Each structure stands twice: as structure tokens, then as C-alpha cells.
Amino acid sequence: MKAHKAPNSARRNEQSRQAILTATRELIAEVGYAKVTIEAIASRAGVGKQTIYRWWPSKGFVVLESFVALIETEEGAVELPDTGDIEADLKLVMRETMEEFATPAFEAPIRALNTEIINDPALAEAYNEKLAAPTDEVMRARLRSARHAGQLSPDADLDLMAEMLYGPLYQRWLLRSGPLTPEFADGLVEAVLRAFGPRA
Amino acid sequence: MKAHKAPNSARRNEQSRQAILTATRELIAEVGYAKVTIEAIASRAGVGKQTIYRWWPSKGFVVLESFVALIETEEGAVELPDTGDIEADLKLVMRETMEEFATPAFEAPIRALNTEIINDPALAEAYNEKLAAPTDEVMRARLRSARHAGQLSPDADLDLMAEMLYGPLYQRWLLRSGPLTPEFADGLVEAVLRAFGPRA
Amino acid sequence: MKAHKAPNSARRNEQSRQAILTATRELIAEVGYAKVTIEAIASRAGVGKQTIYRWWPSKGFVVLESFVALIETEEGAVELPDTGDIEADLKLVMRETMEEFATPAFEAPIRALNTEIINDPALAEAYNEKLAAPTDEVMRARLRSARHAGQLSPDADLDLMAEMLYGPLYQRWLLRSGPLTPEFADGLVEAVLRAFGPRA
Amino acid sequence: MKAHKAPNSARRNEQSRQAILTATRELIAEVGYAKVTIEAIASRAGVGKQTIYRWWPSKGFVVLESFVALIETEEGAVELPDTGDIEADLKLVMRETMEEFATPAFEAPIRALNTEIINDPALAEAYNEKLAAPTDEVMRARLRSARHAGQLSPDADLDLMAEMLYGPLYQRWLLRSGPLTPEFADGLVEAVLRAFGPRA
DNA sequence: TCTTAATCGAGACGGTACGTCTAGTCTTCTG
């Protein structure tokens, strides 16, 4: 595998970049990730194929950047609810997350990205840094608040806790190993809180 | 998508079938799943392409069957250790699972399968039934034994418990979102046992 | 340069072959040789690109074969006039040849072929064998008849004679180094006959 | 086809011009004309592509100018031998010409030019004027001398004679329609002299 | 035992997309 070497970006055409990211998002929504081709993106964006190959090492990175760009525009409002009741808040968040996962418009591209991530460590790194890390940080912030409020054990490992909340959910969704029901979300939250609650 | 209709298997050539499954496994190990093509499998197996298309609906199913075939041959010995100490046993199992995940010979094909599963519900179902279910059942058997021994709460949800053990581990591995260290395994087991232990 | 290895032609699809040769001729007539692409030929012929690459080593050979095919269909009538007067016959033939050279429908593809021949010895060989040799043989047959009739010296080198008739004409045409006038043709014939006539 | 309009040459950078012509000659010698690209010339010459497009209408003209430039530097010594024996002199010249044609360093670029000339009338004109005409004139000068010496018929058409000497030779070479042997050269000269000799 | 019909290896077929290459134009920065 040849390492991708991005050229000097000073001369980069920002209009083309935006057109490519937009076309990518549109195409994924229209025909599904697996059928999105570099040629189609270039054609839709009114751009030469070389312009894509010049700046991105693979389709996965184009897709990733197209989502990062989308998220960055709506940034700021990303924060979990904090009613003071950690259990209620977590259950709500988990249910909302599950619903998001069930939305085709959301599901398709994320599944797509995960497909690529599995076999591309470089893309995985970029994904974790650009998309997963911010999401996790939001969760950890809420947990930190709860711990401060005495609703969690003072020595609760919040990183592990976040992973225990998201991991089982994610697995069921990605591998379709089980249904995403509210009961599942509630049971998961309750179990995690038993593990990290103040009594533990 | 046209439904795959397997023809009458009475006339099926078992030698060809075995050659295909073996070639598939070899090729995945040699060049990685993404670069394995139907043509390469056919060529390696000394088989016409049509013979593959006749009996399997997609590459994913060939891969899946090649692993199922492998596992079925070594069946029987699959059982978790039971020293009477559930915490020690689980920690051991989790560490061993992690090591397995780190073995290239094991990692490559499982990643391969997961790639296909993500975008193919039918394959996901077959995967969960043929490969995941047996593994989970082994885990649940050990947990049932522990509950019977009073090391777990009488009303512990063993299905959920198994998912909480495997989910975070699986997520870290598949998405490379964190390192697979013994400390992580231990922390995970301890937290899950706090959630489902006799006091809870 | 990789040697072109035509596969076993037993399975060859004759319909596709004809469609390709026809499409090639049409495209050359429509847009000119330089702008004819393999992709366009394939598309026009309703054929996969690989089918062209499988059977021909380069665009030049496709073009060559398309003309050979054309000529072979009208075969049989190819013979020079023989009125008994070699000078008159040659002058007529040379003038007709010049007119042919001036016909766009004829000129374009032959120029095209010559372009390729210059830099491709293999194509040159095929061209000389398939297109040039038959034409030359027809000329030599007429000269042989004239020699037999005593209108040429008994030891006249007919091969050289043919080359001296066609060479200057060809050069003027290909390199546009001079006009193709009847006077030029007549002068050329007269000079060649002085060189190879019975008195010489 | 857009007419090429050379800009005001007052500001033209002579160093760049020379670098381009030199790079062109070197590249033709190294990789062959067909594989020479404008980009490669610009890169080798340390020049922007635009500088080439600004001053030359096509690759052919760059090649042509690169040879004209070369020839102009060694000009003056161009004259045919004149021993008084036209047959011996012509045979010598023809043999030398053939040898030149067989020299790769000479052959490659001339073939290259001819490739372009075939399909580009404007270039053909420039070629005939700049390269062919001087060569022909040298030949005609020698023939004029022979006619004056009574070795040729007083009314011999020297232009036609020159074409009859070069034409067959050129055709054999360009189309590889036959071997370039001394016997061929001698036979050609003898035949032409029979046609244009004093007796005729 | 002899059809006879499905399966087999083989590989040509019409296609799609790949990633690279070059053309010719346009833009930016530097000497």
C-alpha cells in the first residue's frame, strides 16, 4: 500500500472540496454507500477524479470527512440532558441513541463507515478521533457531573462506564444480534449503575 | 436482489465444495478478505466460477461456511473453565478471548465476516445462528452454573450479562477504539460482577 | 511491451467481432482516426472493452483488420486493366490511384493506419502482408504480362519497377510534398518505362 | 481547431526556449516519440507547461523546431560529393542515406516527425519548407551539375528524378515494406539513370 | 445398460469501476 501524501494544500480549491463532500453525502443517501463510486462523486460534484485522488487516500476518508464537515456545522449544542437524575437521563439518551440507529438516513452511512473502518486502521484512527471521541466526551461529561453530585461511586472509572453503556448497544446494532428495545436500554443502564453507583 | 435458490444438492460434488472452502480460507489468510475475489477462489480451487455462484448467494456466505466447516470439525471441546470462582474464570476467559482477537490468523477472517455482516442482514442472521450463538451459549452455561452456586444474584439477567462482557471488548477490537489490555478485561469483569453479584 | 497472446479462438463470438469492425469503420469516418478510442468502439459495438483487448493488441490492428475485412468482401475483381498498351494502362491506374488518395473516405483511414505503422513494426508487418502485398501483386501481374508481350525488357526487375511507380506517388501524398497532378503521374510512368522498356 | 496565435515575442525568454528544444530532443532519444509528453518536456526543461503552449501550437512543432535548430547550427557543409561520375556519386549518397535511416539516433526523431506530419498539413508544410526542401535542393544541385556535364539528358526533369530516387527508398524505410540493402540502392540509381540518361 | 439431464471446468461475454495518465486551461506566488 502506497502511503497517501497530500500535496501542499495552500493551492487547494475550497469550492471543489465542498462540492465533493456534498455530492458524497447526497449519493450515500440516494443509492447507499456500497454503490457510491469515486466516479459518481466526481461526476456529481463536477470535478475531475484526480482531484479526489489528490486529496483523499480512499473513499472511506471522503465519507468520513463529509460527515465530520456536517457535524462541525451544527456544533455547540452537543450536550447531554442533565436533570439531576442520572438514571433517567441515561435511559433517555440510550433510547434516543437507539432510535437514531434505527433511522435509515443515519444508519446507512454509519454502517458504511464501519465497514471500511474494520479493514482500515488508518481510517479507524481518524474515525475515533473525529467522530467517536467527541461523542464519548459528551457522555463522560455527564457522568462526571453525576459523580460530582454523588450519584456515582467517587472512584468510578468513567471511561469504562461509557464503554459498558455503548458497547452492548453498538454490538446489537452493528451485528443485528438482538432487537433494540427500550427494555434492553433500561436494563443496561440499571446494570451499569449498579456497578458504578455510590454503594459499590 | 434475487433470492438465491440452491438447486437439488443430490448431484453436488463434495470434492469441489471442500476445495472451494479450503481455497477461501487460504486466500483470506494470504491476501486479506478485501482482496479475495470469486475468480481467485475458483481458480485456486480448480473450479468453475459457476459452481460457486450455483451454491452460494454471495462471497460472505462462502466465507461464513468455510469457517463453520472449520469449527464443526473441532466441535465438542467447547466449554468454559469452571473452577468454582466465577471472577477468576471470567477474567481468564476474557484475557484468552482478547489474545485470540490479537492473533492475525484469527483476526483476519473474523474481521472479514464482520465486514459483510454489517451490510447484509441475511448473512448476519446466519452468522449469529451458526457462529455467535454457540459461543454465547457456552458463556451463559458458565454463568448459569455461577448463579446456581450463589455467586450471582438469583434474578441476574444472564443474556444481558453476557452482552455486557462481550460488547465493550468487541467494540474496542472491531473499531480499534482502545487497546486490549488485561487491565481492561479485569476492570470489565469486576464491574459486571458488581452489577450482577449476590448483593445486587 | 507485452506480447499479445490471442486466446483460443474456438469460443470467439463472431457477431461481436463483426460489430467491432463495423463500429471501427464508422467511427473513423465520423470523427477521424485520431479521435477514435477503444472505449467508443466498444460502446458503439455494444461490446465490453475487454473483448477488444482480448483479441487485438492495439487500436492499429483493429483498424487494419476492419479494412482487410472490407476488402476481402469485394475480392475477386481486383485486377488491373490490360489493353495491351502498358503505358496507357499504367497511366490510367496511377491516375485512379491518385484520385483514390484524394477521396476523404479513403484518405482518412489510410493516413491513420500509416501513422500507427511508422512506430509499430508488428503492425507494419501485418499491414504489408494483408493490404500492401495484394495490391503490389496485382501490379506485378500486369507488369509480367507486359514483359511477356515484349513491352518491357526481358530482365526488368518488376519488384523494383513497382516500387518506383508507387514510391514517389506515395511520398507526395503522405508527406504532402507536392501536388498529385495527372502530369506527375504521366511523367512518372514515362520515366519508369524508359528505365525498363525493351530498348534498355 | 483554434488557430495558434504566437504572442509578442519581444518578451520571450530565450533560455527557456533552448531548454525546451533540448529537453525535447533528449526525451525523444530516450523514450521514443510516442511516449514524449508535454508535461515531461516541461518538467525536464524546468519550465511551466504554459510556456510551451504559449509558443508552440502542438507537440509536432516543438519537435520540428528542435531539429531545425539542431541542423541550423551545423549548416554550410551540406553538399553532395561531385567526382564527375554521377552514377558513382548517387550510389554513394543513396547508401549513406540508407545508413542514416538505420541509425537509431536519426531514425527515432524522423519517424516521430513523420507521424505528426501525416495528420497535420500545417506541420507538413513547415517540414517540407524547413527540412525537406534544403535536402532536395542539394540533390538537385548535383543533378544539375551532371546534366551540365552531359551525363543526363538535356531535358531531364530533375525534380521528378529526385523524387524517383528518394521515393522508393523512403517508402521502404517508413513502412518497412522491404530491406534497405546496397543492391536495392544500386538498382534504383541504375534504373533512374536509364530513364534520364543522355540517350533517353 | 442406456439414456438423459444436471453438474462440472473452462472461459468468453457485456459491463462497471478502478486508479493512473495526459491534455490543455486557469490560478497563485515568486524573482
Added chain:
DNA sequence: CAGAAGACTAGACGTACCGTCTCGATTAAGA
């Protein structure tokens, strides 16, 4: 402010595979 540097749109290149489709040549079943 001309020129080097090089990014841009466009599109052909030749390759790799896809999944379908013949081709005989087995081969196993039932007549």
C-alpha cells in the same frame, strides 16, 4: 509582470472482477 509551479476539469487508458452465458465432458439416476 512574465514565468515556474502546479491544481483544475475532462476523459481515455488498460486492468480487474462482476455475474451471466455458452461450451463440451463427466457423471449419477432412473428407465
